[in-house]
Amino acid sequence: MRRFPIALLLFVIMLPGCATMTAKQAHSPYRIAADGDIVWRGEYRFSPPPKPWLLVSLDEGDTAFAYLKVVSGEPLCQSTFAYSEEPFGVSRNLRQRMKEFYRRFLWAGRVTFDPPRTRPVTVFGREALEATSLGRDPARGEKVWTKVILARRGERLVAFFMTQWQPTNGTFDRDEEKIFQRFIDSFRFLKPSFYQTL
């Protein structure tokens, strides 16, 4: 089965910014547990964010997924947050990987990022790294708030990240970060990854 590069798929979701993109509701093999948690492919379990956040399945066989919220109004903006099993970059060093990640993040959206602000955090009981950065696209009159958390899973790094697009003179909704953090705090692995079984 052909695997679709995760980076490219996430780019498809992240690119439109404040454009009129509608969320794809592709068929995805997840189930809803009795307590309302989502169990994704038998591998992850997490508490879903409240409506109007919409779960987007990226591709068959892929291990990443995203939540999308479209903010009504003019122009139509969107927010996303996602989990990536194979985030941009190659290094297994948190700081180096964060630099590599931001070099590729939203590259096709022609966004220029401020230097990310980083701080150490703990995810899955292990050291992790959080970065926040404001990106700008003056040509389209848009800005994007981003938060990226790189965490360890076995020997490898995984990522949670969020974006919130607004027009240049718009105001960011800081409550979204709280929803994002609750999502991360609820996230559990249900079985070892492919790489952990090698």
Place this chain on the structure above:
Amino acid sequence: MEGHQRNLYLYDRFNARVAGVSRDDVTTLQYFAAKLGVTFPLLSNVSGYLGLDFGALAPGRPFFSRRTVIIDRKGVIRYARDGSPDFHEILTVLKKLHEEEDGP
């Protein structure tokens, strides 16, 4: 290629190496390797003969098609797949080759 670079430590564990091959000239590949940050070689096959041998150069096409092969230490092709590399498959094959030689 980023996926290969990310997995280099695993390839090393299974006594494997990786190389990319295209019809670009060496200078272009040097720039590409630097841009990607890959530390494995990208091979320049301007004439395309290696692509022909491995079935990656379709008649009339100027570029290679995407294809990944795994050659064991005895020079036998043990895996071949079209399209972008499937890293789970590659690592599964490498693990098998490693176990064949060294035991599980």
Place this chain on the structure above:
Amino acid sequence: MATDLWHRRLVPGLVVLCALLFSPVKAPGAQPSAEELIGTSVPIFALASSQNTLVDYQQDYYGKHHLILTFFPAAFTPV
């Protein structure tokens, strides 16, 4: 006369046609499929690399390491 034509032209022609139809030899220009490569021996090759070295399969990999080769269309395009 008809018999003569049959023996001289048509029969050899039919023989050649049958040989081509049932021959295991690939048509010129046909490329091996991925499946057809498996189990075959790698050709000897040596190519210049992005690392300013000559990569020689026989010297660098044969008997030493398994080798993953990824063919890709062109630099600065997605692989």
